[in-house]
Amino acid sequence: MQQSQIEDVLNGLVYALYAQSGEQSDVEKRVGNLQVFDHPEAVDRIVKAPALFRKNFSMISALGYSRFNTNDEDWAARRDITQDAYLAAAKPAQQNAVLDVYTARLSQSDATLAGIQKALFAASLTIFYRAFNLVPDIASTIALIDRVREVLRRLQYFSWVAPTTSERDSAIGEARQVVADFARQLAADPRAAAEMARFADRAKDIDGFSPVEEFVMNAFAGVETTVATILWVIDRLGANAKVQQRVQDEIDGNAAETPFTDCIVNETMRYLPPIPFLVREVGAETSLEGRRLGRGQLILLSVVGVHQHPAFWSDPRTFDASRREFIEDTYDRRAFIPFLTGPRMCGGARLGRLEVKEAVRAVVRQFTFSRADDVIRFDYALALRPAAGSSVGVARR
Ligand code: HEM
Numbered sequence: 001m002q003q004s005q006i007e008d009v010l011n012g013l014v015y016a017l018y019a020q021s022g023e024q025s026d027v028e029k030r031v032g033n034l035q036v037f038d039h040p041e042a043v044d045r046i047v048k049a050p051a052l053f054r055k056n057f058s059m060i061s062a063l064g065y066s067r068f069n070t071n072d073e074d075w076a077a078r079r080d081i082t083q084d085a086y087l088a089a090a091k092p093a094q095q096n097a098v099l100d101v102y103t104a105r106l107s108q109s110d111a112t113l114a115g116i117q118k119a120l121f122a123a124s125l126t127i128f129y130r131a132f133n134l135v136p137d138i139a140s141t142i143a144l145i146d147r148v149r150e151v152l153r154r155l156q157y158f159s160w161v162a163p164t165t166s167e168r169d170s171a172i173g174e175a176r177q178v179v180a181d182f183a184r185q186l187a188a189d190p191r192a193a194a195e196m197a198r199f200a201d202r203a204k205d206i207d208g209f210s211p212v213e214e215f216v217m218n219a220f221a222g223v224e225t226t227v228a229t230i231l232w233v234i235d236r237l238g239a240n241a242k243v244q245q246r247v248q249d250e251i252d253g254n255a256a257e258t259p260f261t262d263c264i265v266n267e268t269m270r271y272l273p274p275i276p277f278l279v280r281e282v283g284a285e286t287s288l289e290g291r292r293l294g295r296g297q298l299i300l301l302s303v304v305g306v307h308q309h310p311a312f313w314s315d316p317r318t319f320d321a322s323r324r325e326f327i328e329d330t331y332d333r334r335a336f337i338p339f340l341t342g343p344r345m346c347g348g349a350r351l352g353r354l355e356v357k358e359a360v361r362a363v364v365r366q367f368t369f370s371r372a373d374d375v376i377r378f379d380y381a382l383a384l385r386p387a388a389g390s391s392v393g394v395a396r397r
Pocket residue numbers: 067068079086128218221222223225226229274275278279337338339340343344345346347348349351352353356
């Protein structure tokens with residue numbers, strides 16, 4: 001099995017969701033053998049009933065268990081271990097500190113997209129670790145995160161295309177190895193070791209709890225999505241010189257309110273949601289939108305489809321950097337769910353928003369971007385990010 005084959009299958013799933021979005025036929029939408037739900041009202045109902053529509057990550061759980069992929073009391077206990085740290089890290093008083101981290105990393109970057117991407121990962125990891133009063137060893141942690149991405153991509157592929165036994169064993173083996181290597185790195189730092197002990201202490205009632213699995217999956221969930229969002233904003237700025245100029249003027253003007261910058265960030269997350277779809281397992285027989293759902297059945301919630309629903313958005317398939325629904329704040333909250341909504345919404349939503357805003361400020365102050373074309377090329381692992389080798393040109397301002 002080739003890497004390119006995995007990429008083709010996973011990217012193909014996301015392409016299918018884009019192709020289906022906006023279609024208003026009575027024919028049931030499907031991707032693979034999963035029913036697709038993409039009406040904002042139906043998706044809202046699903047995500048607000050987590051006991052009935054449950055998280056299920058059969059293959060991905062090879063990496064371990066965390067608040068991301070557990071349910072019920074187990075999830076609630078895990079949530080409590082990290083949630084206060086994310087809320088404290090996202091307080092408005094943290095704004096300048098977050099901006100400073102991004103500004104400093106970007107100042108040391110060369111004027112290439114690869115350099116900027118590395119700086120963004122370093123900054124986002126620094127902020128994630130700081131939420132727990134830790135300091136990462138950047139180079140080795142980025143290398144571990146790259147391995148987590150690759151193994152998650154493989155595991156994700158195997159939830160769609162059944163692996164042979166040896167493929168399965170090798171993916172699970174690599175997942176265990178990367179967690180073990182992360183564990184070794186955290187154990188070597190006394191403060192990180194103490195924090196892992198604190199996690200374990202708070203999780204006394206959770207069977208088989210591993211603080212490292214909890215930490216690694218949280219770190220990946222936070223950093224990968226945040227960096228993907230910033231990279232997409234860069235991609236979109238590069239595609240439109242006029243829009244970029246307007247955002248630069250707004251940021252250079254240092255006004256307290258930055259409506260165009262906020263709008264392009266929102267439109268980027270609408271059009272290119274970092275988590276383009278979610279899978280849920282039906283916990284008990286039920287029906288939704290006239291469709292019968294059986295216990296144990298997996299369903300797919302298309303965030304792409306929700307974000308492009310024609311009854312909720314004008315001209316939904318167009319990227320509009322000054323979209324009226326955002327500028328005038330008239331959009332239906334159910335139709336814009338980049339962080340999801342309901343009890344299982346993103347635990348780091350406030351921190352992610354703060355980071356993206358400050359990172360975009362730092363990026364725009366230091367660089368300008370250009371693109372030879374305006375073709376969107378993406379790469380889906382667990383998050384949707386711009387494909388490597390995209391055609392964005394970079395210059396220092
Ligand atoms: C722009 C950035 C981000 C986006 C778009 C995003 C998006 C999401 C989405 C859609 C989910 C729900 C996944 C599902 O139900 O399967 C989620 C969950 C989660 N995210 Fe984020 N996220 C971002 C940043 C962050 C950050 C910065 C952190 C932590 C520092 C974080 C931590 C989490 C955690 C812990 C969960 C699991 C929540 C739970 O069920 O308890 N995310 N995120």
